[in-house]
Amino acid sequence: MQNASTGVGFLRRAELTGRLRARLPASAVLHEPEDTTPYECDGLSAYRQRPMLVVLPATPEEVGFVLRECHALGVAVVARGAGTGLSGGALPLADGVLLSLARLNRVLAIDPLARVARVQPGVRNLAVSEAAAVHGLYYAPDPSSQIACTIGGNVAENSGGVHCLKYGLTVHNVLRVAGFTADGEPVEFGAESLDVAGLDLLALMIGSEGMLAVVTEVSLRLIPRPQVARCIMASFATVEAAGDAVAAVIGAGIIAAGLELMDQPAVRAVEEFVHAGYDLDAAAILLCESDGTEAEVEEEIERMGQVLRAAGATAIRVSASEAERQRFWAGRKAAFPAVGRISPDYYCMDGTIPRKRLAEVLRFISDAEARYGLRCPNVFHAGDGNLHPLILFDANDPDQLARTEAFAADVLEKCVEVGGTITGEHGVGIEKINQMCVQFAPGELAAFRAVRRAFDPDERLNPGKNIPSLHRCAEYGRQHVGGGRLPFPELPRF
């Protein structure tokens, strides 16, 4: 990569800085290392790179202006929200601009009758629900980092959460985005009606990891806050039995608001940390949530309890109060930090599998634990098949780091082999770019690149992420990337 402090890089930076400062205040165009270092990584801190410039526009018009100037000089742009992403999607480029959208942080309008919130991309996920709460409405997708992560980042990653099975992902809850293409031209996808003429380019934008356009305004669908929610905590003697119980719940026609599974190592790590009252003797526990009207929840909890007992639950507890429900969830939501306490480092995976292959994949993981000499507790969005195995390791030991990387790559490739995917909600970014070569054939990768070039012919938005070059795939043998340590230790991660 080019060095931004000398030679051509320096001249380029000076020219771009001059052009940007003609319209933006000095505080919005940063290039001193002490100013740009905080942006050198996102939530995947194993990868770090200081950008040539950090630019912090405050209005959509300024975003368009920055993009036009960068386009004119051929400078690449990496957009960033709160930087909580777990796949290095917002990793800067040494010779590029890091475009922070954090200052576009206004809730522009809430229409309670239409149930729509119009927000800027720097608005935090949870702030949308907080702003809508007075109307009895909320924004459903709830990624674990929701107190910090931004809506713009959610759009880029198609973020999920623990309630996806019933309420959908980001793609199901965004009505419209407005923003700019790579050359700074304004563009809008979707609408506040339920569909638009032409191709569904909004669906393509969601989860595109900032590679197709830069979003400056988002219309979100709000839904009525359920009157009540209750949670069942069920214990099982084997992980397989817990997996089968999930299938039995769904087979009985119940779409639970949340269906989460934790194995015993995860439960023990969490219990020590949170004291949620989890069953330490169970091989696995399931959290099954029901929400809706009082009558609905009462009926569903009753039916769900019957199904779980029939599926061999060894113990069942139903939350008797909102405080108890919160306590049940506190353990699950603290799983990542709890694991962080029992190991110097951990590596979180994000594969999704067809649920019926759960036992097979868990056996594979447990064999891999023995093979690599590393422990791996499992937490699992059981309702939608999204696994978060956490490999425990010490990054100061290069051998452990290498074993962790190989372990993680094996698990992701196993997910692909059983008909799943390498990433359910964290994104490809830079972290899983090699595994893209395993999941997709050359023709499919070529189609992705073709789509990318239809939006951004010069490949200036977030280059090098998400879609590997065929050359890169050819070079990828067993040389895996990986090794992520999480900053933001205070954020719950599930």
Place this chain on the structure above:
Amino acid sequence: MTVLSRLAEQVREATHARSPLVLRGGGTKDFLGRRPEGTLLDLRPHAGIVAYEPTELVVTARCGTPLAQLQAELAAQGQWLAFEPPSFGSEATVGGMVAAGLAGPGRAAFGAVRDFVLGVRMMDAQGEVLEFGGQVMKNVAGFDLSRLQAGALGILGPILDVSLKVLPRPQARVTVQFALAEAEALAAVNAWAARALPISASVWHAGCLSLRLAGAARAVDSAVAMLGGERLAPDAADAFWIALREQTHAFFEGDGPLWRLSVPSTAPVIDLHGHTLIEWGGAQRWWRAAPDEDATDPVRAAATRAGGHATLFRGGDRAGSRFQPLTPAVAALHQRLKDTIDPARIFNRGRMYADL
């Protein structure tokens, strides 16, 4: 020679000759969009349900599978396609359903076709088979080229197989009716939608608002008790919503051009003379023009003012503009996508827009 290799050969030859293909399943939605030009690419032979796991909530079917067959398989397991796709005839196929992207009465409550697409296998313009998405609920690897196929009218190539999320059928359903004028009905359905009520469909026509409540039996009962209204007999109610979905309801009789206006649900009454039928909590409004009436300009203008768009759904000039024109920036993206995916423009040339 297998079905797929025959299709691939036809596609390769068409690309080589730059000669357009008309992608077609059962032909029940031939009326949709502009009249396409070219040689028939019959997708019915690629048929059959590939995998169905009720407890995974996923079904994978080939494009030529009759929609009725898929629906019967799901119903046998107490599940359904919650977006309630219209068939418009017994020959409808799964591929056509996805390509047309049409949803029925449940759209506002449950989502559109694209919301249930988990993955597709496609054939590209060189006859190569490509797979996007998968059979799992959560998948963010690569760009979402599978949802993009829903409603694409085949212009990006034939969908070979599609994996769809399926849902359990609601346990209970009740339809209630209210005598309300158009503006009152719009205000009521929007206000009710903002409350935690199990409303699964609504329609207003000729002074009558019908609401379908669906879900857990106790939730439906308490909602009915709260809302009041006149209750329809269960069989009559089911027949009513099917007639609406399949457009066999009396409103859809007649020869005048049928317009579909897709607008924000809270858009005020759209003042067009003649008959209107409103679905999706106010977000889908049908309007029947007089026979031989070219209302394109006023209807498009009215839809735009309301914050939406208008489609000439049935009748009128099949060689003319059926869908609302795109903004220049979005139209340019359509051109570039089409150029890159289908450079010889063989797939359903002209079906969506004349220049695509």
